[in-house]
Amino acid sequence: MRRTLISGVLLACAVATTATAQTIWIAPAGAAISYQERGELVQLDGFGFGGVAGLRIGPLSVEGEGYLATLNPDDETALTESVKFKQLDVRLGFDIVSAVTLQVGMSTRLADPEFSVHDVGFIRVGVKSQQSIARIAKVWVRGAYLVAPKFNTGGDAGFAFELGLGTFVGAPSGRFGVLVQYDFQRIDRSVATEAFPVQLMVAKVGLQLGI
């Protein structure tokens, strides 16, 4: 799992450092996270800090997202202590038509203490559609199918997807602006024949800086 995380970071860094005259942006962001899983019912909510970074070279793009957050269990949760989340997402994109980008990527999420909740890693294949609604604003929506999620606690995943929505308002050049987005993730984990679905929502508000 850690190897996957390191590989993702190295990939994002490699792409960023080879960039020359392209569009690069980074957006430090605050994150609100809500996590649920069923087994013994787990409901965690909390806040963290992370960021979004990206690079675009013509029709090609790469986006990396990550956050560190501390999530606290609510009253009905079997857990009694807070859980620290580390998550990294990488998406490689190719514009297939105007405003539609095919995205493939990977994601990994680690929990501390280990086994307090599931660590998970998966590959994603999806589509992102982005539209400029004004020179200073754009919105996007994305959805992806999550391929073969792997859990550190075992089990298999059937249906798994993620959905996202984002808005950017800022300078026409993209040099600075405000970013607001959420990503919703559901993975239908099952052990033997019993379903133990997992849900995650990450909302981010960040200040985007571009070059």
Add this chain to the structure above:
Amino acid sequence: MRRSLLWMAALLVAGPATLAAQQNATVRQAQQAYDDIDYERAAQLARQALDQGLSGADAVTAWQIAAYSYASLGMDDEADEAFKALIYLDPSAEPDPLQFAPRIISAYTNALAAVLVVRYPDVESTQFVSGQGSADITFELSRPARARVTVVGQSLDLQLDEFLVQRRGAVEWNALDVAGNPVPPGDYEVIIEAEELGNSHIATVPIAVRQAPVDTVPHIDRITGFSYLPEDEIPARDWRPLGVAGLYAGLSTGATFALSEAGLGDNWRMPVIAVSTTALLTGFVMSLKRPDAVPVPGNIQYNALLREQIARRNAEIAQENQNRRRQVLVTIEPREGGMQ
């Protein structure tokens, strides 16, 4: 008798107006006698003055008084002799037919026909780019003869033309030497020589030739009658931003709600709704604000063509200026001192 009185009255008016002011006292007396219609005394005093060895304007005036007086007295031979002397001295000193008696005009015409002189030589004051223009040289001959026009000065001795002239002759000079190069600036003389059966006459017109660089043509930044068009325009306000934001927010949020697991609580809903609302609000505000300018392809293409035309014209101007910098502007004008 009555006609003679009328002519005499006319001469009283015409005489003083046509003869130049005199310096020589005898010429002045002759002039006074002529004005007093005492032609015998006028002719006598004019002859007397000429015997003193007059020159210049006094000599011309003395010969005029003598010639006009002899003609008025009907002394045709003496008048003819005096007119010929006057014509050689000043071929252009011609009595005005409107002011002088026909007898005088007739005597002058007869005398003129009997001699060969170059009259009214003139070089047009002009300015032209070397090789692209010329100065007109004109003259008259008193009777048909062969004329030769030559320009001399500044080591140049260039015969422009030699031809038969009935009365008026004209020659063009392009201010180029034999090799086709512009003649150096300085003083020149245009010599017009008439020759016929051993008789000849020469008239000279002193001229000055000056040279200056040819003005270059300024480059242009516009073409008259054609102006640039705005390359973008503000479209009419519409609700597209709200529509797009609403579509994306509705699609995403609706799918999220529809595909979420119902038994896992609803703490995730508020952030999702907040982000969706932000997207909708952004779309709404962008719909209300003044629309962004959008490019007008037709105008952009038109402006590109216009810029191309201006660039092409400026390239031509640059080429033309390059040629002009190798050219000289030649000015030709008669010099002070007049014709001889």
